[in-house]
Amino acid sequence: MVRIGIVGLTGCSGCQCEILNCEEALSKILQRAELAFFPLAKDDHTVPELDLALVEGSVSTELDEEKVKEVRKKSKVVVAVGSCACYGGVQAQRNDEASLKEMLETVYGGEKLFLKVFKPRPVSEVVRVDYELPGCPLDKRQFIYTVASLLNGVKPFFPKIPVCHE
Ligand code: SF4
Numbered sequence: 001m002v003r004i005g006i007v008g009l010t011g012c013s014g015c016q017c018e019i020l021n022c023e024e025a026l027s028k029i030l031q032r033a034e035l036a037f038f039p040l041a042k043d044d045h046t047v048p049e050l051d052l053a054l055v056e057g058s059v060s061t062e063l064d065e066e067k068v069k070e071v072r073k074k075s076k077v078v079v080a081v082g083s084c085a086c087y088g089g090v091q092a093q094r095n096d097e098a099s100l101k102e103m104l105e106t107v108y109g110g111e112k113l114f115l116k117v118f119k120p121r122p123v124s125e126v127v128r129v130d131y132e133l134p135g136c137p138l139d140k141r142q143f144i145y146t147v148a149s150l151l152n153g154v155k156p157f158f159p160k161i162p163v164c165h166e
Pocket of ligand 1: 011013016056081082084102134135137138163
C-alpha cells in the first residue's frame with residue numbers, strides 16, 4: 001500500500017479541506033493508498049515514513065521549518081499544494097517597509113510569542129519539492145490527476161500554457 005501524508009504548515013487549511021471535498025475520488029485513491037498521516041482529520045502526531053507527502057501552507061515559523069524538513073527526510077515524493085506552499089501565500093505579501101518585529105508588536109502587542117516567526121517562505125525555499133500545485137485553494141482536478149498519476153507510477157505532466165495570446 002502506498003503511504004500518503006497530508007501536512008499543514010501556516011495557511012488557512014482550505015487546501016486540506018478541498019482535498020477532503022474530493023470525496024468520490026478520494027475513496028478510490030484510498031483503495032490503493034493508506035492515509036498514513038493527516039493531523040487535520042486524524043489523531044496523528046509523529047510523521048511516519050511516507051511514499052507521498054502533500055504539503056499545504058508556507059514556512060512561517062521555526063516549527064514549520066522543522067516539520068517540513070522532517071517530512072522531506074521521510075518522504076519519497078513531496079508535493080507542495082496551494083499558493084501558500086508554492087509561493088508563500090498572502091502572508092508573504094506583507095509591506096517590507098515595516099519590520100517583522102514591528103508587525104508582531106502591532107498585532108500581538110507586548111505578548112510573548114511561543115513560536116519563532118519568520119518571513120513566510122514557499123516550501124521549495126526550504127526543502128526540495130518534486131511537484132507544485134498552485135491555486136487558492138488548490139485545483140481539485142489537478143490534485144486528483146497528480147495523485148492518480150503517481151499511484152500508477154507515471155510522472156504527472158503540466159504543460160506551460162501562455163496567459164496572453166497575440
Ligand atoms: Fe488557504 Fe489558499 Fe493557502 Fe490553501 S493556498 S492554505 S486555501 S490561503
